[in-house]
Structures are given as structure tokens and as C-alpha cells.
Amino acid sequence: MGTFLAGAATFRIDPPLPCDPQGFVRRAVAVRTHGAPLTVRACVIRTDEKDVAIVAADVTGLDSTFADRIRTVIEAQTGIPYDNILLSATHSHASLWARTDHKLHGEFDDHTDAERAYFARLPFDYATAVVSAVQRLVPARVSGAVGVAPGLAVNRRERTDDGRTILGWNREGFIDESVPTIRIDAHDGSPIATLVGFGCHPVVLGGEVALTGPDFIGELRDRVESLRGGTCIFLQGAAGNVLPLEAFGDTPGPERTMGARLALEAVHAIADHDPRVIEIEKVAYGSVTPISLYRRRVAAVQPAQRVGVRRGVLDLPLLEAPSGEALQGELDQLRSDLAELRRAGAGPDARNPVSYHIRWLEAMLARLATSPLPRSIPGEIWAARFGDTAVVGTPGELFTELGAEVRRRSPFPTTIFGGYCQGVLGYVATAEEYPFGGYEPTVGQRGYGHPAPFAPEAGRMLVEGAVDLLQSLHADA
Numbered sequence: 001m002g003t004f005l006a007g008a009a010t011f012r013i014d015p016p017l018p019c020d021p022q023g024f025v026r027r028a029v030a031v032r033t034h035g036a037p038l039t040v041r042a043c044v045i046r047t048d049e050k051d052v053a054i055v056a057a058d059v060t061g062l063d064s065t066f067a068d069r070i071r072t073v074i075e076a077q078t079g080i081p082y083d084n085i086l087l088s089a090t091h092s093h094a095s096l097w098a099r100t101d102h103k104l105h106g107e108f109d110d111h112t113d114a115e116r117a118y119f120a121r122l123p124f125d126y127a128t129a130v131v132s133a134v135q136r137l138v139p140a141r142v143s144g145a146v147g148v149a150p151g152l153a154v155n156r157r158e159r160t161d162d163g164r165t166i167l168g169w170n171r172e173g174f175i176d177e178s179v180p181t182i183r184i185d186a187h188d189g190s191p192i193a194t195l196v197g198f199g200c201h202p203v204v205l206g207g208e209v210a211l212t213g214p215d216f217i218g219e220l221r222d223r224v225e226s227l228r229g230g231t232c233i234f235l236q237g238a239a240g241n242v243l244p245l246e247a248f249g250d251t252p253g254p255e256r257t258m259g260a261r262l263a264l265e266a267v268h269a270i271a272d273h274d275p276r277v278i279e280i281e282k283v284a285y286g287s288v289t290p291i292s293l294y295r296r297r298v299a300a301v302q303p304a305q306r307v308g309v310r311r312g313v314l315d316l317p318l319l320e321a322p323s324g325e326a327l328q329g330e331l332d333q334l335r336s337d338l339a340e341l342r343r344a345g346a347g348p349d350a351r352n353p354v355s356y357h358i359r360w361l362e363a364m365l366a367r368l369a370t371s372p373l374p375r376s377i378p379g380e381i382w383a384a385r386f387g388d389t390a391v392v393g394t395p396g397e398l399f400t401e402l403g404a405e406v407r408r409r410s411p412f413p414t415t416i417f418g419g420y421c422q423g424v425l426g427y428v429a430t431a432e433e434y435p436f437g438g439y440e441p442t443v444g445q446r447g448y449g450h451p452a453p454f455a456p457e458a459g460r461m462l463v464e465g466a467v468d469l470l471q472s473l474h475a476d477a
Contacts, residue, residue, distance in 0.1 A: 004305055005046040006140035006184045008193035008231035009132030010039050013057065013125050014212060015096050016114040020106025022060045023093025024207030025356050028348030030107035031094070035211030035252065036218035038095050041233045042129040043184065043193045044080070045386060046137055047307045051080045052384055053130050054195070054391060056088040056233050058214045059122075060097035063448075064378075064395075064423025066119070073123040074130050084309050086382050086393045087126075088235050089420040092202045094213045098122055102359065104447055105352045139187045141276055142305060144389035144414025147179040147269030149262050153200040155400065156243040157438060165438030167243065175242060176404040180416045181266040182389045183228075185275050189298075191230030195391065196220065196266045197416035199237025199400055204255035206248030216244070219259025220266070227267045235391065235418040238403025240427050240440060275387070277302055305387035308476050310469040313380050316425070316458045321373040321451035324365065331361040360446040373451035380422045381462060383469035389414040390473065392466045393421030396428045397440070402459050406466045411474035417466075424448075431456035 014037060018030035040057035053074065062070070071085045097103070098119055103111055111119070155173025158166050182195040202215035214221075217234045224232040246254055277299040285291045322330075338354045367373060379395040390412040394403075396419060403417040426448035427440040434441050434456050445453045 003046070003048045004140055004307070005137040006043065006192045007133040007136035007138065008041070008043040008233070009129050009136060010041045010231055011125055011129040011132065013038050013040050013122065015118045018107070019096060019112070019115055019212070020103060020108055021094045021212060022097035022104050023203070025105045025353050026349045027105060027207035028107060028352055029210065031210050031212055033211050035094065035213030038092070038212060038214060040126050040129045041231055042133040043195065043231065043233055044130060044133040044137065045307055050084060050307060050309065052084045052307060052309055053078070053080050053133070054086045054088070054233065055126055055130060056090060056235055057126065058092050058095045058217070059089045060091055060093060060095050061089050061099070061420060061424035062087060063099040063101070064425070065100045066098045067423040070123040070126045074127045077127040078130050078134055080130065083311055086384065086391065086418070087422055088393060088418050089424055090202060090214060090217050090234055091236050091239065091420050092214045092217065093207070094205065094209070094211060094215060101449055105356055138192070140184050140192055141187065141302065142182060142184045142386045142389055143270065143273045143275035144180065144182040145269040145273045146414055147181060147265040148177050149179050149198070149265040150177050152245060152258055152261060153177065153242050154245050155241055157241050157433065157436065159436070165436045167439060173241070174401050174404070176238065176400045178404070178407065179262060179265045179269060180407065180414050181269045182386070182414060182416060183270045183273065183275060187276070189274070189276070191228045193230050194224050194228055194232045194266065194270070195235060195416060196224065196232060196262070197235045197237050197418065198262055199239040199403055199417070199419065200242045200244060201239050203247050204244045204249055204258055205252060206250055208250040209252060211252070216255040216259040216262065219256040220263045223260050223263030224266055227263065235416050236420045237417050238398040238400045238419050240397035240419065240429065241399045307384070307386055308473045309384045310472055311380060311382045312465055312469060313378050314461050314465055315376045316379045316461060317376045317455040318374065318450065319452040319455050321364070324368050327361050327365050327368070331358065331365065334358050334361070357446065360449070363449060364451055377425055377450065379425050379462070381465045381469060382421060383466065383473060385412065385473040388412055390470055391416045391418060392470060393418040394462050394466060395422050396425045398428045398459065398462065399430050399433065401430050402428065402463050405463055409467045410470045412470065415470065426450060426454065428454050428459045428462060430459055
């Protein structure tokens with residue numbers, strides 16, 4: 001049997017205080033208290049041929065430049081090839097957004113010196129987690145299974161009576177409630193890592209809760225680790241149009257309930273899926289009467305488990321950007337609106353959403369003054385197989401339907417679909433949702449600094465690209 005080693009580790013990455021978590025534009029006051037710990041978690045797989053690292057961190061997102069920096073540092077510190085590293089953001093809205101441009105909102109207009117120092121250190125914190133995981137490598141085996149956790153999350157594309165689409169609950173809308181889970185155990189049966197996937201915005205707690213934290217993901221990981229041991233790594237799924245059923249709460253507590261339920265489902269799904277081949281041995285035993293005893297034994301011969309990695313870069317098309325005249329006209333109107341809010345004494349919670357759009361408009365006009373706005377953006381897709389399980393990563397907030405299709409068409413019995421991977425590029429809606437308008441396919445790109453939303457065909461490109469990678473890995477026997 002070929003070498004198959006695994007190790008996992010956690011490193012805490014709470015930002016300096018005060019800081020402005022990103023994700024709630026109406027949040028106007030910086031956070032001055034830490035809640036549940038923010039962490040970066042790494043799992044490293046080593047075979048005779050390659051090393052692979054899956055690294056997930058409690059950040060709102062990573063832009064492409066920042067993700068490149070992190071992978072470059074990890075490669076330099078560990079020797080794990082750049083192409084073999086997956087970065088996943090949990091997308092907690094009570095954490096910081098590692099990006100090279102301006103922040104979206106908050107008490108401070110731009111990144112503070114403390115936040116910039118935090119971002120400068122963050123790539124080395126990622127690398128520290130990976131280095132620690134490498135130091136814990138032991139012979140291992142992997143297996144997986146898929147659970148279901150109904151009733152926790154909803155399709156958020158609610159239709160109103162007047163024909164609009166808002167963020168709420170679309171009771172007829174599709175929702176993927178699957179909880180794909182991968183367990184990695186040492187040869188003696190002790191747990192090394194548990195990888196859990198689920199697609200839902202981590203916004204059980206709203207912007208009024210003045211704490212940093214990982215939302216429901218923290219409780220999920222803590223419960224899995226208490227039940228199984230080892231390190232739990234959460235990979236955020238296709239959450240672009242998914243909210244918790246009970247979202248934006250103003251007091252802590254409900255996020256722990258949701259996390260605990262998901263943890264129970266994940267552990268239950270894999271409880272009977274020992275990654276080792278187990279044989280039943282019959283033992284003769286007698287007293288007054290003959291008795292046959294049966295014992296589970298680890299088979300002496302364990303079949304090899306293959307490991308492979310594939311990645312690709314797609315040129316994802318954008319819709320046509322607004323003209324300079326249209327951008328300037330909207331900017332003039334919003335500047336007037338902001339001035340009126342200030343005259344009326346409106347607070348930052350009312351002013352911040354207007355300022356958010358003003359910043360985007362100013363940035364687009366500045367770019368347009370020097371060159372045409374881009375019509376496409378490169379995005380990376382990534383996939384790895386570990387035995388009969390797989391992990392696939394895509395670079396955006398994909399709609400739940402897209403992630404479910406990739407998992408359904410995957411040739412592997414257990415596939416974790418990750419959105420928010422590598423450089424996170426923004427919302428990717430299904431083509432069917434564009435006629436309904438609403439936030440994601442019309443203005444959601446503004447938070448990512450793009451001139452226009454992705455074109456309807458972008459989602460199909462990502463699905464087909466991900467499936468192709470998975471099929472290629474499966475065929476590589």
C-alpha cells in the first residue's frame with residue numbers, strides 16, 4: 001500500500017481591536033470585543049507523489065491578490081506546491097475581509113493601521129497552521145458520507161407582491177440541505193480531521209451584535225471535535241442565495257443551536273463509515289454451552305487510496321458595464337442624497353449604505369478615465385480526490401442550485417462543494433434567476449469592486465469546469 005499521511009492543526013487569528021468586521025453595510029460602530037475565536041485550520045495530505053493542503057479561515061473573503069500572497073507564503077514555508085493549496089473562507093460577517101483595496105463600511109473610513117498590520121501578518125498565520133499540520137503527519141485513511149439537515153436554511157430570493165425580489169424566504173425556491181462530510185483517521189482509529197461542508201450565509205447573528213466570531217460555524221466545529229476529536233474544518237458551500245431560517249439576530253445564542261444541529265448531522269453521517277477495512281472475526285468460546293463470539297478486526301491488508309489534484313482558470317464573462325454618463329448621473333444623485341441625510345442628522349447606519357454605492361461609483365469612474373472597464377474576470381476552480389471522496393473549490397458566492405448540481409454529477413460518492421475559495425470574486429447566480437432581478441445578479445458585484453455582475457453563462461461555466469475536474473480525477477486510475 002502506498003504512503004498516505006495526514007495531519008491537521010488550528011491557529012487563532014482574532015484581529016486587533018477595535019476593528020470593522022465586513023458584511024453588514026449598515027454596521028456603523030467598530031467591534032471592541034471578541035466573541036468565539038476566529039481561526040485558520042489546515043489539513044495536509046501527503047503521499048509518495050504529492051502534498052496537498054486544504055486551509056479554511058474565518059475571514060469574510062479573500063481577494064485574488066491576497067489569496068495569491070497567502071499561497072505563495074505557504075509554498076515558501078512548507079514546500080507544498082502553490083497549485084496544491086486550497087484556500088477557503090468561511091465568510092463569517094463578524095470577521096475581516098482580507099483585501100487589497102478599501103473596506104466597504106464601518107466606523108473607520110479606511111483600514112486602520114492595526115487592520116493593515118493584521119493583513120500583513122495573516123499569510124504567515126495561514127502558513128503557521130499548515131506547518132503545524134505537517135508536523136503532525138501520521139499514516140491515515142479517509143472515508144466520507146452525506147447527511148441532511150432540513151429546516152435550518154432557506155432560499156433567500158423572496159418574491160414580493162409588487163413583483164420585486166428581495167432578501168427573505170422563497171418557500172418554492174430550491175435549497176441544498178446536504179451535509180457532505182469527510183473523516184480522516186489514523187491507522188489506530190483515532191481521528192485526525194473532519195471536513196464538513198454546508199452552504200449557508202453565516203449571519204444567524206446580525207450587525208447589531210458587536211462581537212467578532214465565526215457565527216454558527218464555531219459551534220459546529222466545537223461540537224464535532226468534542227464528539228469525534230481531531231480538527232474540524234468547515235468548508236462554506238454554495239451559499240450565494242441561502243440564509244439561515246432565523247437570520248440577523250440581535251443577541252447571541254441562536255447561532256450555537258444551528259451549529260450544534262449541523263455538527264450532529266455531520267458526525268452521524270460518518271459514524272458508521274470507518275475508513276479502515278474491517279473484518280468480522282469469529283472466536284470460539286464456551287462455558288456450560290458452546291458460544292460463538294464475534295469481534296471487529298482491522299484487516300491486515302488495506303487497499304491503497306489515491307490522491308490527486310486538478311485546477312483550472314476560467315475567463316468568466318461580465319454583463320456590459322454602465323456608461324460613464326450613467327455612472328456619473330447615479331453618483332450625482334447619491335451625493336445629493338447623502339448630503340440630505342447629513343442635514344437631517346441621520347446616523348451612520350443610514351448613511352453607510354449610500355456611501356457604499358458612492359465609493360463604487362467613484363472607483364469605476366476613476367478606472368474608466370484611464371481604460372475601458374473589463375468584460376471578464378479570471379477565476380480559479382480547484383479539485384482534489386482523497387480515496388473515494390473529493391473536495392472542489394470555486395471562486396465565488398455561487399447559488400445553491402449550482403453547488404448541488406456539481407455534487408450530484410460528481411463521480412465520487414462524497415463530494416464537498418466549496419464556494420468562497422481561492423480569490424473570492426462575487427455572486428454567481430443561475431441563469432434562470434436573472435429575469436427576477438434582485439440584489440445578487442444586479443448590484444451584488446459592487447462589494448467586490450467589479451464593473452458589472454457576472455453574465456448568466458458564468459454559472460454554467462463553473463459547474464461544467466468543476467465537473468470536468470472531478471471526472472478527470474476519477475478517471476486517473
